[in-house]
């Protein structure tokens with residue numbers, strides 16, 4: 001069973017399914033989808049409120065977050081050393097490490113490993129890194145049956161959708177829509193009852209677990225000194241994925257390594273709180289190599305695929321801090337833009353404020369030119385982030401880079417900004433312009449000081465918002481007449 005790519009090819013223009021860069025069109029569509037707006041409207045009161053409560057209950061939460069951030073910073077400063085230690089530790093325990101420069105290379109490594117094993121059936125636990133490299137369509141093209149086993153991922157795989165949230169991939173779907181989707185493989189109409197729907201998925205997935213020859217997972221963290229892969233989940237599917245099949249392949253971005261086991265508690269404390277408002281997730285799995293002699297379960301083979309896919313480039317750039325991200329999704333829940341348009345509008349694998357940084361970095365700035373502007377720069381994302389990533393600052397840096405992109409230079413915009421610069425440099429010209437503006441537009445709009453429609457090329461400003469009209473009186477005139485005496 002794998003419906004992902006057949007659905008995608010049939011619905012190339014459907015923003016729920018296909019990769020695109022149409023942020024403006026997709027966000028417009030999202031704003032006009034009432035069912036999505038109801039779900040997004042509840043996000044701040046559900047996940048957002050749980051995040052806030054969880055922080056309140058952690059003594060010294062600020063210090064814990066600061067330490068987690070510091071560990072990330074120090075690890076990235078010597079990333080290649082820690083990755084080399086990780087490789088040695090994994091090999092010492094009988095595992096193998098594979099290095100992938102990009103998504104295609106990673107998919108090829110995974111497919112080759114599965115073929116060498118003579119396998120055709122794979123179960124997967126939730127992994128944003130495998131979404132990033134489009135592993136499912138690659139496996140399907142290679143004739144390998146792939147089943148997502150996280151409930152949300154299973155639902156969207158059946159629907160042929162992309163994840164709309166880092167933590168809750170099916171967040172955009174109502175219970176009624178989920179019942180419709182699951183009724184197709186059930187061959188009967190399932191009721192809109194959460195227990196029944198989850199029970200159906202559980203029964204289906206148990207059979208898939210039992211039949212699978214390979215289990216594929218991501219990795220929340222990889223501890224260099226012990227070669228331990230750490231998986232954090234709430235459903236237990238990650239344990240079955242990594243323990244039942246004969247081969248386990250884990251895929252992770254190279255920034256997921258942490259040096260020591262003693263570093264782990266800082267991240268475990270902040271990840272669950274930021275992601276779901278829990279003190280600790282229901283399952284935290286530590287996987288150190290394949291099954292050893294005398295052990296009764298676990299895979300016979302363990303492989304770790306370490307993905308670069310642009311991360312080395314980002315590491316040496318001013319935006320290296322984006323590699324601190326532990327994929328908790330808290331910045332999405334806090335962001336007024338995400339809470340208005342949802343995850344699919346962002347077009348890439350990662351959505352919300354961190355997606356607005358990562359997607360241009362991984363997928364090209366010009367192709368994703370609207371994303372750095374998909375933010376009010378209110379700072380809610382940074383406040384919510386468990387490792388205090390300065391997302392607004394990075395968005396501003398990307399906006400600045402856009403300004404210097406030759407492909408996006410507009411003659412008209414250059415002319416307008418050139419005139420503005422000239423006006424600001426010449427006090428007499430500035431005074432004349434403001435005098436004219438207040439005597440004309442400012443006075444016409446005295447009663448309703450908002451311009452609803454700007455003319456010509458400026459009309460974009462007023463497509464979705466009003467523009468303040470100049471005041472009927474300049475500040476300097478008011479100051480000369482009244483302000484001076486008042487003070």
Ligand code: SF4
Nearest residue numbers: 325326328329331385
């Ligand atoms: S940027 Fe911070 S808040 Fe957003 S997903 Fe990453 S770690 Fe979580």
